[in-house]
Amino acid sequence: MxxxxxxxxxxxxxxxxxxxxxxxxxxxxxxxxxxxxxxxxxxxxxxxxxxxxxxxxxxxxxxxxxxxxxxxxxxxxxxxxxxxxxxxxxxxxxxxxxxxxxxxxxxxxxxxxxTGDAVIAFGLTEPSAGSDAANITTRAVKTGDDYVISGEKASITFAGYADACIVFARTSDQGARGISAFLVPLDGPGVTRQVYKTPGERLTQRGSLFFDNVRVPARNRVGGESGGFAQAMIAFDFNRALIALACVGAAQQSLEDTIDYTKGRHVFGKPLAKFEGVSFQVAEYLTMVEAARLIAYKCLWLKDQGQKHTKEAAMAKWLGPKTSAEAIHACLILHGHYGYNMDSPLEQRWRDVVGLEIGDGTPEIMKGVIAREAFGREYTSYRD
Ligand SMILES: Cc1cc2nc3c(=O)[nH]c(=O)nc-3n(C[C@H](O)[C@H](O)[C@H](O)COP(=O)(O)OP(=O)(O)OC[C@H]3O[C@@H](n4cnc5c(N)ncnc54)[C@H](O)[C@@H]3O)c2cc1C
Known part of the structure; x- marks a missing residue:
């Protein structure tokens, strides 16, 4: 090893x-x-x-x-x-x-x-289909040499300024097998945007993209017809590890900042860091953040080796954001009133990290994936 x-x-x-x-x-x-x-x-x-x-x-x-x-x-x-x-x-x-x-x-x-001239968003979620993404209703209808796309994609990162979006749309009524992916430029007729007011990740201008009879050439279909859902799942598998590492980076920095701060802050005649009620919290979160980091890198290593990594991706995605949000919250409290202040990055980090407890799959869905991999597909709750 x-x-x-x-x-x-x-x-x-x-x-x-x-x-x-x-x-x-x-x-x-x-x-x-x-x-x-x-x-x-x-x-x-x-x-x-x-x-x-x-x-x-x-x-x-x-x-x-x-x-x-x-x-x-x-x-x-x-x-x-x-x-x-x-x-x-x-x-x-x-x-x-x-x-x-x-x-x-x-x-x-x-x-x-x-070169940064084209920011490309990922459009799967809809107002009525998030965790249950196979239930999307956005349609792509083949018309001559084009597809005509209509529907709303909700909660899309970069909705406010992306130049294109990979849009998942229904090309037939066969559930997950009826979904295809399309590269859709966002500057054409029929596309409108609505940016949400969000607690964090405001750089990304997350929001809805509306497609009203948007025409794209057939060559803009990404992969074969009906292959879209499987492609989305491939993307989720490694991105869940990247999400975990994004959260781990923010948490690790917060923990290191907290070590420095508590060494310098004196209470009751000695540095805060000398109180085990303080240092043990940092010790616990350093351990849990390291565990999340290791699962995430193992997942990416498996991907690099061309090996299956669905379970590790879900484990990393569940543990990374959750542990990091809790660690950053603890760091904020250990900074006292200086932490609960917009001059400190801690409160922004906490709000930013929480978004990715949801984005790309919630904790419940991640546990469902881990359980499916452990128990077998026949034991998933969405199969009768
Ligand atoms: C910051 C952020 C960025 C995002 N970026 C994108 C993006 O770029 N592109 C994109 O397509 N989407 C994006 N999303 C959407 C995201 O993927 C969905 O919000 C997510 O999949 C959950 O779907 P939902 O919001 O519809 O919740 P729902 O599916 O309605 O779930 C609501 C609650 O019910 C729980 N739940 C659902 N099903 C089950 C079950 N079977 N068992 C137990 N509990 C269950 C969920 O865990 C959740 O707590 C983003 C979301 C956020 C917050």
């Missing part, structure tokens, strides 16, 4: 940790207070590599392995949790487009994605 990162990965980790501290953390609160991301900032993020991580080299990307994607996610989240969303959605888009899209669609969108 070998837990070591490669030399290159260690160097990347070190460089990104410094970058997150010096460049990202000072700006973290800007998005929270309503500032909108500019194209220049997207280009800056792209130069850092966040969009091109999994873009094939021939299209200008880094074609990094998944463990490296995890390192980048964890490290950047220490400074600005929101940057992890660029990585998550970017890696999903690349997985689906590189693996399944028409070569012309790949050549048009992947190079633009790598």
């Amino acid at each position: 070998d837990f070591a990162f490669t030399e290159d990965q260690l160097l990347l980790q070190q460089t990104l940790r410094q970058y997150a501290k010096e460049k990202l953390l000072p700006n973290y609160a800007r998005w929270d207070r309503g500032e909108k991301v500019s194209r220049t900032e997207l280009h800056e993020a792209a130069k850092l590599g966040v969009f091109g991580l999994r873009v094939p080299e021939k299209f200008g990307g880094q074609e990094a392995d998944y463990v490296t994607c995890g390192i980048m996610t964890e490290e950047l989240s220490r400074g600005d949790f929101n940057y992890s969303l660029y990585i998550q959605l970017g890696v999903i888009a690349c997985e689906l487009l590189s693996g399944f899209a028409h070569p012309e669609v790949q050549a048009e969108w992947l190079p633009r994605h790598a």
